[in-house]
Amino acid sequence: MTVIVSARDAETTIAAAMRSALRSLPSSARMIVRSDGSTDGTLRAARSVDDRRVRVLEDDEWVGIPTSLNRLLEHVSTPLVTRLDSDDISLPGRFGPQLRRIAAGIDFSFTTSLFWRAGTPIIAPQKPYAVTAESSPFFLLLANPFIQSTMVARTEAISDLGGYRIVASEDFDLFVRAATKGFALERLRVPRLIYRLSPTQITKQASWWADQKSSPLVEQAFNDLSTHALGFVPSWFEWRRAQFPLESVPSGVDADIARFRSAIAGLRRSARMPLERRLAKMAKRAAEARR
Known part of the structure; x- marks a missing residue:
């Protein structure tokens, strides 16, 4: 090693x-x-x-x-x-x-x-x-x-x-x-x-945040994994990279969360629950934006 x-x-x-x-x-x-x-x-x-x-x-x-x-x-x-x-x-x-x-x-x-x-x-x-x-x-x-x-x-x-x-x-x-x-x-x-x-550290620098918000290669990698794991591409890549701003919630996020939950339904409960918690936080953020 x-x-x-x-x-x-x-x-x-x-x-x-x-x-x-x-x-x-x-x-x-x-x-x-x-x-x-x-x-x-x-x-x-x-x-x-x-x-x-x-x-x-x-x-x-x-x-x-x-x-x-x-x-x-x-x-x-x-x-x-x-x-x-x-x-x-x-x-x-x-x-x-x-x-x-x-x-x-x-x-x-x-x-x-x-x-x-x-x-x-x-x-x-x-x-x-x-x-x-x-x-x-x-x-x-x-x-x-x-x-x-x-x-x-x-x-x-x-x-x-x-x-x-x-x-x-x-x-x-x-x-x-x-x-x-x-x-x-x-x-x-x-x-x-x-x-x-x-x-x-580099992840605290404004230039790093600007670069990571605009990452076509990383977005394509995300899309490829989404297609492989889910069979569809969720709408939240840029929203997540920008730390879930209320002013730019993707229009299809609720449907994507539902489809994601269906895709992970077969995982063991111990593996699925941390994912469910993340999805719940995302859904809550989207709901806040609609108020």
């Missing part, structure tokens, strides 16, 4: 992130780190981690997250690959349960996380329900239940998908395409990572 780490201006956090993952890695595992155009001491901090399993790439040109990840993948020669963000902390024993699920036939294994607001003592758990391989395509049509830095995946699966595409939400785009192609994705309920929330 190889851990890949793409980092930008992470000199204060990257060494701790790397060491946290290395503590749980088998002796045969590897870690490859790439600085994506950092302007601080990120490379120096990464090189300070003295472990024979670590390789820090000399290539530190700024290319953006998707291309940086693809460059890292070019150096992966192990059957499994896992992600690590340069400011997150892997909890003890992180990889064991996921490796067992991969051995059982899962292609992409994730876990829940603990969310930590940097600079505060506040830690909040992600909702602790499992996402099964059977239910994951439906979850991806309502929200992204997977945190990319908890991922353990088959390298050949990511290669088969062509790696990451140059889009906002490159992780979501990859997962949607994986589900459409029939790969098995699941999330374990026990948290195995502390995910740092910071005002400087």
